[in-house]
Amino acid sequence: MTMFALLFSALALSAGETPALPEKVSYRVIAADFVQIRRLADLDMEVRITGRMVSELDGRLRWQVDTPVRSVTIIDREKLTHYDGETKKLSVIRQETFPWLRILRDSLDDWLSGDRARLTGRFLVSVPRSRTVRLVPRDREQKKLFGSVELDFAEKEDLVTAVRIEESSGEKLEIRFSQLRRDPPLPQEIWQMPPP
16 A cells, blocks of 8 residues: 555755755656565565556546556545456445554655645655655554665656655565656546546
8 A cells, every 4th residue: 555655745955964955846746657666575576557547636546457466546535446456346445444554645645745834734744865854654543564764866857756664564665666757647537446
């Protein structure tokens, strides 16, 4: 579920200084290709997943895995919907049934808000390297999901090129983005479940 921590494009960075957060982002939708790498320390192995994602600033996120097994996940303010391309099964997880979904939703809202007061209120924010921002949650419930998140920004851009998540379990997840696109034309059926 921490794969949704990828969307931090509302943040901008002044190299080597406190992160500069824009008052308003210049787009409504961001799309990208991704490579997701999970390092499993106990098994001394790496799991690699590739796919595409689309995020709207109103909160909808579409996460499509192409390899190794096709699936599509859509998260909105009320539920998470997952389609397994192999079994053709559709699963729905509602926020009222699974409290972690609300925590995940709140985290996304924080990261996408671009609101300095909100971010510094909920996270300890630091800049460990040029064009990298580190967020450590202050909230006890968020700490149950992840210990810290590092965001790498493109040079001269406010777009995130990589996200590194250290989960509370100690496992590490890295997501690298390419082909980042602001406000691309999108067919409405991309939000349809099951996908066409």
